[in-house]
Amino acid sequence: MAAATGLTRATVSALVDDLVTGALLTEREPAPRTGAGRPAVGLVVAPDGPAGLGLEINVDYRGACVVDLAGTIRHRLVEPGDQRLQDPQTVLEGLGRLAARARALAEADGLTVAGAVLAVPGLVAADGVVRIAPNLGWQDVTVGDLPDGLAMTVDNEANLAALGERDLGELPHDFVYVSGEIGIGAGIVLGGALYRGSRGWSGEIGHIPIHSDGPACRCGARGCLEQYAGQEAVLRAAGVDTVGALARAATAGKPDALAALTAAGAALGMAVATVVNLLDVRTIVLGGSYASLLPWLREGIAAEAGRRVLTAAWSPVQLRAATLGPDAAMLGAAGSVLRGVLDDPAAWLARRP
Amino acid sequence: MAAATGLTRATVSALVDDLVTGALLTEREPAPRTGAGRPAVGLVVAPDGPAGLGLEINVDYRGACVVDLAGTIRHRLVEPGDQRLQDPQTVLEGLGRLAARARALAEADGLTVAGAVLAVPGLVAADGVVRIAPNLGWQDVTVGDLPDGLAMTVDNEANLAALGERDLGELPHDFVYVSGEIGIGAGIVLGGALYRGSRGWSGEIGHIPIHSDGPACRCGARGCLEQYAGQEAVLRAAGVDTVGALARAATAGKPDALAALTAAGAALGMAVATVVNLLDVRTIVLGGSYASLLPWLREGIAAEAGRRVLTAAWSPVQLRAATLGPDAAMLGAAGSVLRGVLDDPAAWLARRP
Numbered sequence: 009m010a011a012a013t014g015l016t017r018a019t020v021s022a023l024v025d026d027l028v029t030g031a032l033l034t035e036r037e038p039a040p041r042t043g044a045g046r047p048a049v050g051l052v053v054a055p056d057g058p059a060g061l062g063l064e065i066n067v068d069y070r071g072a073c074v075v076d077l078a079g080t081i082r083h084r085l086v087e088p089g090d091q092r093l094q095d096p097q098t099v100l101e102g103l104g105r106l107a108a109r110a111r112a113l114a115e116a117d118g119l120t121v122a123g124a125v126l127a128v129p130g131l132v133a134a135d136g137v138v139r140i141a142p143n144l145g146w147q148d149v150t151v152g153d154l155p156d157g158l159a160m161t162v163d164n165e166a167n168l169a170a171l172g173e174r175d176l177g178e179l180p181h182d183f184v185y186v187s188g189e190i191g192i193g194a195g196i197v198l199g200g201a202l203y204r205g206s207r208g209w210s211g212e213i214g215h216i217p218i219h220s221d222g223p224a225c226r227c228g229a230r231g232c233l234e235q236y237a238g239q240e241a242v243l244r245a246a247g248v249d250t251v252g253a254l255a256r257a258a259t260a261g262k263p264d265a266l267a268a269l270t271a272a273g274a275a276l277g278m279a280v281a282t283v284v285n286l287l288d289v290r291t292i293v294l295g296g297s298y299a300s301l302l303p304w305l306r307e308g309i310a311a312e313a314g315r316r317v318l319t320a321a322w323s324p325v326q327l328r329a330a331t332l333g334p335d336a337a338m339l340g341a342a343g344s345v346l347r348g349v350l351d352d353p354a355a356w357l358a359r360r361p
Numbered sequence: 362m363a364a365a366t367g368l369t370r371a372t373v374s375a376l377v378d379d380l381v382t383g384a385l386l387t388e389r390e391p392a393p394r395t396g397a398g399r400p401a402v403g404l405v406v407a408p409d410g411p412a413g414l415g416l417e418i419n420v421d422y423r424g425a426c427v428v429d430l431a432g433t434i435r436h437r438l439v440e441p442g443d444q445r446l447q448d449p450q451t452v453l454e455g456l457g458r459l460a461a462r463a464r465a466l467a468e469a470d471g472l473t474v475a476g477a478v479l480a481v482p483g484l485v486a487a488d489g490v491v492r493i494a495p496n497l498g499w500q501d502v503t504v505g506d507l508p509d510g511l512a513m514t515v516d517n518e519a520n521l522a523a524l525g526e527r528d529l530g531e532l533p534h535d536f537v538y539v540s541g542e543i544g545i546g547a548g549i550v551l552g553g554a555l556y557r558g559s560r561g562w563s564g565e566i567g568h569i570p571i572h573s574d575g576p577a578c579r580c581g582a583r584g585c586l587e588q589y590a591g592q593e594a595v596l597r598a599a600g601v602d603t604v605g606a607l608a609r610a611a612t613a614g615k616p617d618a619l620a621a622l623t624a625a626g627a628a629l630g631m632a633v634a635t636v637v638n639l640l641d642v643r644t645i646v647l648g649g650s651y652a653s654l655l656p657w658l659r660e661g662i663a664a665e666a667g668r669r670v671l672t673a674a675w676s677p678v679q680l681r682a683a684t685l686g687p688d689a690a691m692l693g694a695a696g697s698v699l700r701g702v703l704d705d706p707a708a709w710l711a712r713r714p
Contacts, residue, residue, distance in 0.1 A: 131671060140671060182559040194639070198559075203551075205641020206535040212638035212671050217631050218573070229669045278570050282635055285565035286547070288558020316582045318484060318493060318565050 009051075024051065030357040031057030031120070032077065032349075053078045058122040058349050058356060059114050061158070062342030063107055064165060065091055065128050067143045067190040070103050072110035073335065075342035076119060077349070083113045084335065096149040104155040111158065122356065123345045124158050126151060127165035127337035129191045131209045136162050139209075142226040143191040143234075163344070165337035166211055167202055169295050170195025172332050172340025174202075175347070183291040184283050185330065186213060186276075187337065188298035190239045196287065214238065216279045236275035239297055242268050251297040258304045269301060273308020280309055281316035284325055295330030302329045362404075377404065383710040384410030384473070385430065385702075406431045411702050411709060412467050414477040414511070415695030416460055417518060418444055420496045420543040423456050425463035426688065428695035429472060430702070436466045437688065449502040457508040464511065475709065476698045477511050479504060480518035480690035482544045484562045489515050492562075495579040496544040496587075516697070518690035519564055520555055522648050523548025525685050525693025527555075528700070536644040537636050538683065539566060539629075540690065541651035543592045549640065567591065569632045589628035592650055595621050604650040611657045622654060626661020633662055634669035637678055648683030655682045 009024070010017045027033040034057075036050040055078055062073045071086040085106055091099050103126070111121050128151075130141025138149040151162045170185035174197050185195040192214035196203040204210055214234040215227050222231025223241075235241055239251065246268035248254050257265035280292050292309075294302050306327055313325040332339050349356045362377070363370045380386040387410075389403040408431055415426045424439040438459055444452050456479070464474050481504075483494025491502040504515045523538035527550050538548040545567030549556040557563055567587040568580050575584025576594075588594055592604065598621035601607050610618035633645050645662075647655050659680055666678040685692050702709045 139675070142671070180559075196639075198556075203640075206533075206551075206643060207641055207672075207676070209672055210639060210641040215638050215669060215671060216635050217669060220571070220627075220631060227669075227671055232669075274573075278573060282569050283639065285568050286549075286563060286636065286639060287556075288560055288563040290559060316568060316570060316580075316585075318495070318568060318580055319560070319562055322492070323560070 026357060032353060056118040059119040060342035060345030061110060061121045061124040062338040063124055063126040064338040065099060065103060067091060071338050072106045073338045073342050074110050074114040077346060082117060083110055085110055092145050096146050107154050108156055122349050124154060124160040125341035125344045126160055126162045127168045127341045128162055129165050132162050132164055134208060166193030166195040168340035169336035170197050171202055172336050172343050173293055173330055175343055176331055180291050182289045183293055184289050185293045185295055188296040192234050192238055213279055216282055218275045218278055233275055233279045237272040242272045255300055269304035270308050273305040274312055277309040277312025281313045284317045291326045293328050293330050295336045296334060299329040299333055379710060385706060409471040411475040412472040413695035413698030414463060414474045415691040416477055417480040417691040418452060418456060419482055420444060424691050425459045426691045426695055427463050427467040430699060435470060436463055438463055445498050449499050460507050461509055475702050477507060477513040478694035478697045479513055479515045480521045480694045481515055482518050485515050485517055487561060519546030519548040521693035522689035523550050524555055525689050525696050526646055526683055528696055529684055533644050535642045536646055537642050538646045538648055541649040545587050545591055566632055569635055571628045571631055586628055586632045590625040595625045608653055622657035623661050626658040627665055630662040630665025634666045637670045644679045646681050646683050648689050649687060652682040652686055
């Protein structure tokens with residue numbers, strides 16, 4: 009480490025001591041001797057140090073996960089259920105109980121939860137107020153800290169999922185993550201950084217018009233992408249109840265399921281073409297339920313994108329399934345807590361008990 | 362100047378001497394004495410120093426302009442004519458002659474042309490090759506320097522126009538410039554900087570689909586915005602030949618003209634809503650022929666944007682007519698030469714004859 013950084017061995021030792029004391033690093037057995045001098049101590053990221061609590065409220069479930077500094081998912085709790093049937097405060101109270109359970113599990117493992125980030129399918133203002141989440145029916149909902157006093161910040165679910173995918177380190181510097189749930193959102197990553205927009209409200213791909221006079225959307229307009237490729241629209245067209253049932257029906261070659269997915273793919277392809285033509289981003293990552301449905305969506309998306317993207321002839325759009333699966337937003341939320349720790353380890357060391 | 366910069370009077374004098382010698386600054390009469398000490402010499406940006414040569418090839422004209430360091434348009438030459446009737450090399454030769462005339466006029470004024478930038482309605486690769494300009498029918502056209510040896514770089518017309526509008530200093534840090542010619546392009550300015558995209562091909566707003574199975578577009582797809590709000594589509598619908606005639610017919614309340622502009626405004630509003638929903642940019646600047654037609658387009662754009670932009674209820678989209686008018690791209694091109702001089706004045710001073 010001294011060689012790699014150009015610092016002296018003594019300085020590195022002192023810094024490492026701080027990180028070990030702060031439970032960010034852990035020593036392990038020395039590596040086998042390979043040369044002269046004292047054997048170097050092995051160091052690994054601490055599995056019992058700080059943890060990130062990732063939370064999510066989406067239309068048909070709420071969830072919590074605990075991720076440690078090594079990136080391991082230590083706990084995952086998901087409560088399915090239509091969140092539109094309760095008012096926002098009741099939903100947030102339920103989330104608080106779920107978060108407390110997850111935190112208790114983390115502490116039982118010896119982890120310290122460093123903070124919580126909540127993913128919501130809506131537009132979040134700089135002051136943490138959810139300005140609008142059309143599919144939840146939320147408007148101007150203030151989300152404070154958790155009931156047990158743990159600091160919680162709120163962010164858009166597609167943004168958090170995009171950050172989670174980015175941090176896996178396998179994507180190009182520019183990509184757009186498209187989250188396919190009941191609503192459809194996008195997280196735009198440009199030059200490796202999340203592009204949030206001038207007020208934090210970028211990425212509302214779900215409201216790109218597909219047919220100007222199409223079905224009414226929850227946003228108040230007509231013919232938005234969500235009415236053609238949102239989960240409820242696709243399940244209804246396929247005559248099934250769940251994404252799992254849709255995938256099984258498609259695998260079995262059921263015509264209704266295949267037709268529903270083809271139509272959704274074409275609508276999604278129109279929106280993807282618009283995103284690529286506007287932003288000149290070559291890679292589109294399909295997440296949420298789209299990740300598992302991509303085999304049947306791909307052809308429709310690629311056909312529309314191939315026809316509509318000006319650069320498609322010499323630079324076809326790359327479609328990739330999200331790696332983190334349907335939990336991407338929640339995992340990205342936990343990751344964003346941990347990024348905070350890593351960006352400022354001194355702050356973490358200072359507040360450790 | 363010494364007070365403002367914290368440099369000594371002697372250093373400022375030496376630097377100013379260089380800039381005066383290099384014809385970037387000119388001394389003028391001392392200001393009236395207002396205090397003790399020697400009166401300070403007045404300095405203005407030199408009107409006879411470097412000039413930028415802005416060039417443009419668009420579908421129905423080509424043009425050249427000379428702009429001096431004070432921002433004054435010293436010469437403007439425009440040759441109307443359908444550029445699709447000649448092959449690219451013949452068009453570029455014609456442009457070379459126009460550029461030589463403009464340069465001669467500049468030199469007769471005592472100006473030194475510092476370089477040339479050419480605006481084209483197409484996608485320009487990093488190596489200066491015009492990959493595709495659908496409305497010109499160009500594909501993979503290499504544009505070299507001018508025949509007289511003057512260095513020329515090529516850029517997208519909407520990008521250059523957006524930079525020109527930005528440099529007037531009256532727009533917010535985030536805006537999208539929409540250029541309405543026969544083609545429709547956009548220049549995206551985020552945080553005060555032009556967002557070019559991952560390969561320089563951002564802003565292709567003209568190919569946002571308005572109706573998936575609408576009229577065939579020159580890009581090969583169907584139902585693109587250009588087929589609803591491009592200049593040819595609007596003039597055809599209004600039954601007039603020129604943008605001037607369209608504005609006169611609309612002023613006179615001719616129903617065909619008003620209906621054509623209303624329909625174009627609605628299509629444009631759908632595209633603007635998509636841009637705002639994706640990028641969270643609040644200000645849209647309408648340029649090209651849209652600048653003069655905005656009075657009749659505004660209502661249609663605002664109605665669709667009001668209905669479709671998720672944030673419209675609390676943050677309506679701001680629509681502004683471009684200040685630079687139909688010459689914006691050409692002026693932005695000239696300005697971009699001058700920005701090069703100002704960004705590196707030492708390089709300019711070194712190469713001065």
